[in-house]
Every structure is written in structure tokens, then in C-alpha cells.
Amino acid sequence: MTRGRFAPSPTGRMHLGNVFCALLSWLSAKSQGGEWVLRIEDLDPQRSRKEYALQLMDDLQWLGLPWDGEPVWQSQRGHIYEEYLRRLTEMGLTYPCHCTRADIMATQAPHETDGRVVYKGTCRPRAIDAIGAIDSIGSIGSIDSVIRTAPATTLPPTVPLSQGNEEQRSGGGMYPHRSPLTVTPATTRLIVPDCTIPFTDGHYGKHDINLAEHCGDYIVRRKDGAWAYQLAVVVDDALMGITEIVRGRDLLLSSPQQIHLRELLFFERKTENGTDAGSESRSKIYFDYAEQQGGKDREAGLKRKNNSLTAHHSPLTVNFFHHPLLCNAEGQRLCKRDKSMDLGYLRDKGTTAREIIGLLAHLAGLTDTPAHITPTELLTLFSWDKVPTEDIMLDKQIML
Numbered sequence: 001m002t003r004g005r006f007a008p009s010p011t012g013r014m015h016l017g018n019v020f021c022a023l024l025s026w027l028s029a030k031s032q033g034g035e036w037v038l039r040i041e042d043l044d045p046q047r048s049r050k051e052y053a054l055q056l057m058d059d060l061q062w063l064g065l066p067w068d069g070e071p072v073w074q075s076q077r078g079h080i081y082e083e084y085l086r087r088l089t090e091m092g093l094t095y096p097c098h099c100t101r102a103d104i105m106a107t108q109a110p111h112e113t114d115g116r117v118v119y120k121g122t123c124r125p126r127a128i129d130a131i132g133a134i135d136s137i138g139s140i141g142s143i144d145s146v147i148r149t150a151p152a153t154t155l156p157p158t159v160p161l162s163q164g165n166e167e168q169r170s171g172g173g174m175y176p177h178r179s180p181l182t183v184t185p186a187t188t189r190l191i192v193p194d195c196t197i198p199f200t201d202g203h204y205g206k207h208d209i210n211l212a213e214h215c216g217d218y219i220v221r222r223k224d225g226a227w228a229y230q231l232a233v234v235v236d237d238a239l240m241g242i243t244e245i246v247r248g249r250d251l252l253l254s255s256p257q258q259i260h261l262r263e264l265l266f267f268e269r270k271t272e273n274g275t276d277a278g279s280e281s282r283s284k285i286y287f288d289y290a291e292q293q294g295g296k297d298r299e300a301g302l303k304r305k306n307n308s309l310t311a312h313h314s315p316l317t318v319n320f321f322h323h324p325l326l327c328n329a330e331g332q333r334l335c336k337r338d339k340s341m342d343l344g345y346l347r348d349k350g351t352t353a354r355e356i357i358g359l360l361a362h363l364a365g366l367t368d369t370p371a372h373i374t375p376t377e378l379l380t381l382f383s384w385d386k387v388p389t390e391d392i393m394l395d396k397q398i399m400l
């Protein structure tokens with residue numbers, strides 16, 4: 001069964017762009033007879049507020065977009081993210097990075113002008129650089145030993161007493177015997193393979209992304225101890241049994257990072273007798289990965305024959321559908337500054353839920369006019385084929 005989700009950050013009142021995302025996500029899941037669950041992404045203790053989350057739930061109910069089951073709060077799941085970070089560390093795939101933003105910007109090539117920041121691996125332990133040379137090594141034994149000799153250098157970040165979760169404040173975590181006060185705060189990064197990750201978005205089609213070129217080794221835990229978006233999202237989507245992710249196209253190119261991380265953490269590895277092949281074999285995952293993806297490391301991967309390992313996805317594979325963004329009159333994506341587009345303003349001035357849903361359904365190509373309608377009435381009209389791929393300018397003439 002399809003299981004979709006809406007995963008807002010409670011950092012302010014929902015605006016029409018957020019509602020557009022919630023509506024499409026709800027329609028996509030519900031039109032298939034599926035479930036739709038709510039996850040509150042309140043990882044940032046500085047910006048997230050419980051009252052915003054409660055207001056958001058009230059707004060969803062008011063709009064006619066009810067969710068299934070109990071909402072999941074990311075702020076309560078630090079112990080789960082800790083466990084999955086530990087697994088990555090055991091695989092030898094993480095390391096501490098002490099670079100400042102200025103350090104990283106100084107390594108960017110002049111042509112990288114699309115706003116992306118590509119981490120060049122400045123702090124990557126030298127032994128692990130050998131992973132990038134898999135082709136020249138060409139056998140499992142060699143690369144295993146390379147990975148095993150890599151230092152286990154991931155240290156817990158120090159966390160000011162006023163921040164972080166309970167485990168961090170009590171000095172627990174991965175290295176409870178070390179006092180956080182003696183450790184320099186560091187970002188924790190995940191080593192990414194230099195191979196292509198193909199994925200197909202349900203709305204924007206096929207993409208081939210090389211993670212090393214696209215983003216480089218990316219952050220799984222921030223310097224201040226907060227969990228990085230990518231790690232939390234991947235762990236939660238997998239553990240919550242999410243099968244369909246609908247979100248704005250600004251997150252389209254996060255998908256290959258998430259697919260990669262999902263495969264590292266949730267690719268079950270079974271031997272012929274059905275037992276887990278164990279953590280030792282997990283460091284071979286880049287071979288399997290390269291082999292399966294047919295990427296740059298394919299030849300090295302194909303050299304490995306006669307293995308008794310089979311792999312399958314668990315939990316189910318996720319389908320991605322990204323949607324166009326709603327833009328203001330200046331052509332910029334709607335944000336919290338666009339006060340006339342937020343639900344507080346609209347509800348206060350008497351705009352009805354049916355008016356808002358009617359406008360958004362029309363902008364999504366589901367109806368010929370912005371006539372008032374409810375989400376339930378839209379179920380039979382919904383199809384991704386009708387939704388445009390270009391971003392949508394909110395025309396002042398049809399503003400609410």
C-alpha cells in the first residue's frame with residue numbers, strides 16, 4: 001500500500017507553498033487508497049517551536065487534509081539517529097571535519113555558480129582516499145584492508161549545555177568515556193563514492209548524479225550536535241515505511257544523496273543460509289553498490305564473482321515525486337516573508353479552506369477554474385500528468 005508523508009518544519013505559519021505541497025502529497029497517496037502520515041521536522045532547536053507545530057496541525061485539519069496515525073516528532077528520535085550514525089561509523093564511512101564555511105568556499109571552482117557547495121574532502125582521512133581508486137585496486141581483499149586500516153576518527157561534537165538532546169547533555173553518546181569538553185567541535189561527514197547514482201523522479205524523469213561531483217562528502221551531524229536533515233529524513237522514511245515522497249523540486253537533487261544513504265543503512269545483506277553477513281562485509285558495500293548502479297566502478301565490481309551474498313531492499317523502495325514551486329510576483333519561491341500568502345493572514349481575513357484549495361488545485365492543473373472545492377472532491381481529478389513542471393507564478397489577479 002502507498003504510504004505518503006508530509007514533513008514540515010515548525011518554524012512559522014504555513015504559507016501557500018507549504019499547503020500546495022501538502023495537498024499534492026495527500027492527493028497522490030489518497031487517490032491510490034493509501035495512507036498519509038505527518039512528521040514534524042523539529043530538529044533545529046533554535047528555530048522550531050511546538051506552538052507552530054500545533055498550529056500547523058490545526059491548519060491541516062481546517063484545510064481538510066487529515067493525516068493517519070500519530071504525528072512523529074523528530075526531536076524525540078535523537079537516540080535512533082545516534083544508532084544509525086554509529087552504524088555508518090562502524091562501516092568506516094564517517095570522519096570529523098573542522099572546516100569553516102570560509103574554508104569550504106575557498107575550495108570552490110569559479111564555474112560552480114548555481115549555489116551548490118561541493119565539499120572537496122579536505123578533512124577526509126588519507127587511507128580512505130583509496131576508495132576513490134577502487135578501479136586500480138580491483139579486488140575485495142585489498143579494499144577491505146584499506147578500509148579497515150582507516151582510523152576511526154569520528155568524535156562526538158561538543159554541545160553547549162543549553163542545546164542538544166538528553167543524551168548529549170548527560171555526556172552519553174558514542175564515546176561516553178570522553179568528556180565532550182576536551183574535544184574540538186567537528187562536523188561529521190559521510191564519505192560518498194565516486195560513481196553515478198541513477199534515479200527516476202515520478203514527475204521530473206530520469207537523472208544521473210555523481211555524488212562526489214554534486215555535493216562531495218556530506219554532513220550527517222552538525223558541529224553543534226544537531227542531526228543533519230539527510231540522515232534524519234532517510235532513517236525516518238525507512239522506519240516509518242514511507243513508500244512515496246512528494247515535495248518541492250528544490251529538493252529534487254537531494255534524492256540521490258538519500259537513495260545512497262538509504263542503501264547504506266537499510267540494504268539487508270543475507271548469506272545463503274539466511275543470516276546477516278555481518279558488519280565485516282558491510283565495508284564491501286561500495287563494490288555491490290557500484291556493480292548494481294553500473295557506475296564508474298562497475299568493472300571493479302564485476303570482478304567479484306561467486307559471492308554468496310544477495311541483497312534486497314528493506315523496507316520497500318521509495319518513489320519520488322517532486323512538484324513545481326509557487327513563486328511570488330518577483331519570481332522567487334514563496335517563503336515566510338510573503339505574509340499575504342500565509343494561512344494566519346488568509347484565515348484572519350475570512351478566506352475559506354475551499355477557496356484556498358480551489359486556487360491551489362487550479363494552479364496544479366487539476367481544475368479549469370479556481371472554483372471552491374475540497375481535497376476529497378479532488379481525489380478523482382488528481383493525476384500527476386496534469387501538474388505542470390515549470391514553477392508557478394502567483395498572479396495578483398487571482399490572489400485570494
Ligand SMILES: [Zn+2]
Pocket residue numbers: 096097098099121122123124
Ligand atoms: Zn573539512
